[in-house]
Amino acid sequence: MRDHIQRTPHPPSNNYVTLSYYQFRPIPQREDLLKIQHYFLNDLRAMDVVGRVYISAEGINAQISCPRDRVEAFKAYYSTNWPIFDKIRFNPAMSEGKAFKKLHVRIKGQLVADGIDNSTFDIDNEPTYLSPEEWHKELSSLATPPILIDMRNHYESSIGHFENAIRPDVTTFKENVDAMLDICKGKEDQEIYMYCTGGIRCTRSGALLKSNGFKTVKTLRGGVTAYGRYIQDQREQQAAADKGEEDVKSIYKGKNFTFDKRLGEPITDEVLAQCHICGTACDTYSNCTNMACNLLMISCPACQQKHQGTCGSGSCVEMVQELNEKQRKIDKDHPGLRGMKARLGIQPFHEHRLRVRPLKVMESRRIKSRL
Ligand SMILES: [Zn+2]
Ligand SMILES: [Zn+2]
Structure with a gap:
């Protein structure tokens, strides 16, 4: 068995770049998947890499943030240690900084859930x-x-x-x-x-x-x-050359939805969507601050403020108000606890996998509240 990579001090979170990569490569033995998981957890952690790495009998799929000065070492880690993943291409995100808090390495049934039997194609x-x-x-x-x-x-x-x-x-x-x-x-x-x-x-x-x-x-x-990155590079090159030419015209409009805490990165300034609560032009996703609801929704700054970061449903606003009230009391009675991270469940967590339709959920709640 080879040695694990040694740990080094954590770099600052703004000094990270986000990469995604995948490869379909059969790994039929469960035992092998467990070994890969073990090594990834140890080695990526030692490199201060955070994010989500999924491995399955079909291959690998990952989105990670890596300290900027270790990107080359990270890529080399794969090419030297993992010949089975020889077709991986690292795809950098547009925006920089740490997009994940922790490292997860999970064994999954299917890399992408389409329910199609692999033997049929x-x-x-x-x-x-x-x-x-x-x-x-x-x-x-x-x-x-x-x-x-x-x-x-x-x-x-x-x-x-x-x-x-x-x-x-x-x-x-x-x-x-x-x-x-x-x-x-x-x-x-x-x-x-x-x-x-x-x-x-x-x-x-x-x-x-x-x-x-x-x-x-x-x-x-x-x-x-990758397209967003290409457009960004074109714009930067044009600005550097100062050619005074027209900007390269992106044929993609609006934002690229991303599967991390940013929930999206803009490619052009066009806003294609509307606030799910009031209907004004907006394309910023967030999750309802009532953790029991956690609805993934688009809500504008005005609605965020008016409904305290919730989806606007009466029960969510009430719940968050109540928790805020309790939190204020705790903060007052125990000022020493104020700086601590543990709050009363009023911090939203980012969950893109909650595949619900905000407008339908909101409408059905409005109907229920009228009953
Ligand atoms: Zn709004
Ligand atoms: Zn809600």
């Missing part, structure tokens, strides 16, 4: 990958809009998407695969374009289409995240 029958630049140039130059499918969920595509994209109104990837098959039905000879956040969903759904006789399936390598 060939994951190695890959779609054509376009770099962000190729994707940008090709889609910008097409005379007629192509079949372009957004493979993300409604709460992701509602705050940002590519121009002319078909955006299935779905809450899970499984539903989106069904929608995709419907959209593509009978179009085996046409070019199909698809994209997702980081590429993993399209690697899978693209292979599914290819295995079902579709000739040309093109996908964006590194997903919206």
Whole structure:
């Protein structure tokens, strides 16, 4: 057994970069998965890496934040120690800083939950990958809009998407695969374009289409995240050269929903969504501060203040007011505790996986409150 990497002092949290990476690679033995989990937990922790790493019999999928000065060492860690993960590409996020608090390394059943039996298609029958630049140039130059499918969920595509994209109104990837098959039905000879956040969903759904006789399936390598990075780089290069040329025009509008505490990073300034409570233009996600509710919602600064960070339902406002009141009393009676982190359940936690439709939930509560 090789030695574990030695620990070093924690770097400051603003000195982190966020990377995502994945690879489909069969790891059929449970024993091997446990070993990988053990090593990742030890080694990544020692490098002060935080985030979520998922491993399964299908491969690896991860979003992590790594200290900036260790990014090269982190990449080398994979290339030297893990020859089974030889196809990993590290995909940097647009914004910098620590996007996660802790490190989780979990063994999962399926890397992406689409419920499709792996024996029914060939994951190695890959779609054509376009770099962000190729994707940008090709889609910008097409005379007629192509079949372009957004493979993300409604709460992701509602705050940002590519121009002319078909955006299935779905809450899970499984539903989106069904929608995709419907959209593509009978179009085996046409070019199909698809994209997702980081590429993993399209690697899978693209292979599914290819295995079902579709000739040309093109996908964006590194997903919206890589495209956002490309647009950012173009803008920076233009600014540095001071060419006075028009800004490179992003064909993606709005925000890229991200699966970390930021819940999104802007690619353009356009605001495509509305506050779920009052309807004003807004694309900032948060979770209801009543932890028992924790609804993932878009709420504007005015509504945040008015409803104390909750979703605005009477019971959530009441609950948070009550807890705030108790907290104030504790703070008053025990001033020594004030600086402590433990609060009375009024801190929201970020949970993108709560796949609910805020407008429907709010509407049903309004109806109930009238009964
Ligand atoms: Zn509002
Ligand atoms: Zn609520």
